[in-house]
Amino acid sequence: MSLETIAWPASYGEDAKPRKGFFTDTSVCIGCKACQVACKEWNHVPMSMYGFTGKSYDNTTQLGADNWRHVAFIEQKLPVDADAGASLVQAAERGAALDAGLATYQEGDGFRWLMASDVCKHCTDAACLDVCPTGALFRTEFGTVVVQEDVCNGCGYCVSACPFGVIDRREDDGRVWKCTLCYDRLKDDKEPACAQACPTNSIQFGDLAELRERAEHRLAQLQRAGLEDAQLYLADEGDGVGGAGAFFLLLDDPEVYGLPPDPVDTRRDLGSIWAAAGAAAVALGAGLAAAVFGGAR
Amino acid sequence: MSESYHGQPILKEPTWTWEIPTYFFTGGTAGASAGLAYLSGLRGNEMLARRAWAVSMGAIAVSPAFLISDLGRPARFLNMLRMFKVTSPMSVGSWILTGSASATALAAVNAWTGRFPRAAGVARPAAALFGLPLSTYTAALIANTAVPVWHEARATIPFVFASGAALSAGAATAALTPPASAAPARRLAVGAALAEGIANELMHDRLGEHGEPYKTGAGSRFSHVSRACTVVGAAVMLRRGAASRPAAIAAGALLCAGALSARWSIYKAGFQSAWDPKYVVGPQRAMVARGERAGAARRRSSVSAVRADKGSPATAPVELSGS
Numbered sequence: 001m002s003l004e005t006i007a008w009p010a011s012y013g014e015d016a017k018p019r020k021g022f023f024t025d026t027s028v029c030i031g032c033k034a035c036q037v038a039c040k041e042w043n044h045v046p047m048s049m050y051g052f053t054g055k056s057y058d059n060t061t062q063l064g065a066d067n068w069r070h071v072a073f074i075e076q077k078l079p080v081d082a083d084a085g086a087s088l089v090q091a092a093e094r095g096a097a098l099d100a101g102l103a104t105y106q107e108g109d110g111f112r113w114l115m116a117s118d119v120c121k122h123c124t125d126a127a128c129l130d131v132c133p134t135g136a137l138f139r140t141e142f143g144t145v146v147v148q149e150d151v152c153n154g155c156g157y158c159v160s161a162c163p164f165g166v167i168d169r170r171e172d173d174g175r176v177w178k179c180t181l182c183y184d185r186l187k188d189d190k191e192p193a194c195a196q197a198c199p200t201n202s203i204q205f206g207d208l209a210e211l212r213e214r215a216e217h218r219l220a221q222l223q224r225a226g227l228e229d230a231q232l233y234l235a236d237e238g239d240g241v242g243g244a245g246a247f248f249l250l251l252d253d254p255e256v257y258g259l260p261p262d263p264v265d266t267r268r269d270l271g272s273i274w275a276a277a278g279a280a281a282v283a284l285g286a287g288l289a290a291a292v293f294g295g296a297r
Numbered sequence: 298m299s300e301s302y303h304g305q306p307i308l309k310e311p312t313w314t315w316e317i318p319t320y321f322f323t324g325g326t327a328g329a330s331a332g333l334a335y336l337s338g339l340r341g342n343e344m345l346a347r348r349a350w351a352v353s354m355g356a357i358a359v360s361p362a363f364l365i366s367d368l369g370r371p372a373r374f375l376n377m378l379r380m381f382k383v384t385s386p387m388s389v390g391s392w393i394l395t396g397s398a399s400a401t402a403l404a405a406v407n408a409w410t411g412r413f414p415r416a417a418g419v420a421r422p423a424a425a426l427f428g429l430p431l432s433t434y435t436a437a438l439i440a441n442t443a444v445p446v447w448h449e450a451r452a453t454i455p456f457v458f459a460s461g462a463a464l465s466a467g468a469a470t471a472a473l474t475p476p477a478s479a480a481p482a483r484r485l486a487v488g489a490a491l492a493e494g495i496a497n498e499l500m501h502d503r504l505g506e507h508g509e510p511y512k513t514g515a516g517s518r519f520s521h522v523s524r525a526c527t528v529v530g531a532a533v534m535l536r537r538g539a540a541s542r543p544a545a546i547a548a549g550a551l552l553c554a555g556a557l558s559a560r561w562s563i564y565k566a567g568f569q570s571a572w573d574p575k576y577v578v579g580p581q582r583a584m585v586a587r588g589e590r591a592g593a594a595r596r597r598s599s600v601s602a603v604r605a606d607k608g609s610p611a612t613a614p615v616e617l618s619g620s
Contacts, residue, residue, distance in 0.1 A: 053303075055303040055305075056303070058303070061303070062305055062306070064309070072302060074302070127443065130382075130384040130385065131384065131385045131386075131387065131442075132382075132385060133376075133377055133380075133382060133385045133387040133388035133391060134373075134376040134379050134388075135379055135380045135382070151373075151376060151379070152370070152373075153368050153369065153370045153371075153373035153374060153376045153377070154312075154368050154370045155367075155368055155369070155377070155387060156311065156312030156313055156367075156369065157385065157387050157438075157442075159309045159311065159312050160308075160309070160311045160312075160313075160439075160442040160443065160444055160567075160571070161441070161442050161443055162308070162309065162443060163308070163443040164307070164308075165306060165308040165309040166309075168309050168312075169312045169369050170369075173369070174368070174370045175370060213600075216598045216600045217598070217600055219596075219598040220598035220600050220601075223596070223597075223598060228596070230596065231594040231595055231596045232594065232595050232598075233593055233594045234593050234594075235595065236591075236593075238591060239591065239592070239593040240593060241593070253300065253594065254593065254594050255300045255301060255302070255307075255574075255578045255582065256300050256302065257302055258301065258302030258303075258305050258307060258574075260307050260577055260578065260581055260593075261578060261581045261582050261585055261592050261593065262581035262582070262584060262585050262590050262591075262592045262593055263443070263593055264443075266441050266442055266443060266448060267384055267441075269440075269441070269448070269451055270384060270441055272451060272452065273386075273437045273440045273441050273451045274386075274437060276436075276440075276451060276452050276453075276454075276455045276456075277386075277430070277433040277434055277436055277437035277440075278430075278433075279455070279456075280432075280433040280436065280455030280456045280458065280459040281429035281430045281432065281455075281459065282429070283456065283459055284328075284329060284332070284429050284432055284433065284460075284462060284463055285332060285429050287460075287463050287485070287488065287489065288329065288333055288336055288463065288485065289336060290484075291333070291463075291467065291481050291482075291484040291485035291488060292333065292336040292337055292339075292340055292481045293336070293340060294484065295480060295481070295484055296480050297340055297341065297342050297480065297481070
């Protein structure tokens, strides 16, 4: 399993540390938001929106400059009648379960909670880092992606490049901010604040290689227990961002949690983008020449 | 109908404000005008060349101001030249703009005052050459994002920008030049209007399901304004531009408004495309469903034998390796 990025570990030589990451196992998340609080406290992240959204228990709603962890709350209700997407076998099973006074979901009334703590993915192929014109975004010795706040000039390119909508500009500050995977704590051999605060070990921190292995076992365990929709998200080099430093075990499709099902690092298309821009520039030159020389002076 | 999380956006809207689409216009105008000026000079049309250098100079003089004003930290604008990064069209563009502005300033000063003749001999072709990528790198910049309506148009947007640059350069120069000397500028404006129409249609057509933001909201409105201004402007320029100076000025203004609106249409469509999760999730999910891409989630574990001691969080305490 290759966890290498363009800059890590090669550019660090002997100073390179094992690649660190998060494995967020949402199957044991209880939605306590301790991760959000711990993150804000440790990193001095300013207060964000204050009030109620009416979106379940989620008053944070999304990651951004002032929310580096975000706990999503999804309330799912299984339709009583055989739902449209189910196979005949599944529909029959659900029907039988309902007849027997049982429901498919654990609450017993066909209702279930999905909760998940979202965070910057610290992508192997990080678009934010690639497009940053100032070099403010960089790859650390732990293989994570961090913004240097003394360099960022707030151009906003990373904001539009991130396929997850993680990084954002802070209005009154002008610079971009996001999860640093607690770079300062890592340097002191401490785990990130969110992982330390998590009471259920839903947020697991460690060496990425080991986390990946652990996640495979957890997935197999849940699949065997009958959770057919359990899935690992961003755990493969083959996905659009080359795998992520922060990956997830989800109990439903990514979009249910507000995550893109097929995020792609824009750099993959950069060759064709430059080629098209170059061809258009040449065409412009030809057009100019045709206009000037192709008729009366 | 794709699912979403409480209707929340997946992508962040661009942070860019009105300065950016305006710069797309002024940068393109400056770039193409420099080429028009240089080639007109080569052909001996000094009247047209001087006017085109003036257009280029004016457009490139305001461009950095727009870009700096859009920064979250304007005082740090020089950090743009802290490195040269080919993976960042913004970094490459900052250098193109720097080179282009320097060369154009020299060429324009020489065209109007006759000073620095030796340096201007180098600066003129340099400005013309820099002007070409100056007109199209901005298309590469927005194509190189996660915004679907921009990224999926990566093969066609540069041609929209290139033709738009030629359009506004020809139109502005034709408006500022006595009609007798402005024939090449009129040809450029009318030809570019046609080319921009084709490039735009091609972009919208090839976007397919991604192109919906151009059919609704501000993206659509600016697109309509652009088309109307461009069609009327080109018709006036073609029929009356050679005979009447006021007609050339009116046509030039309309065509410039058309070119500016076209950039605004693209800019606004990007916001809609980023903001509504259906534009992000829908096409991605469809690609996975069609088997064209694997997607980023996987239901099958790579391990065959389940080891509870390995997988369960309760029995897998966090250990800090290296500590």
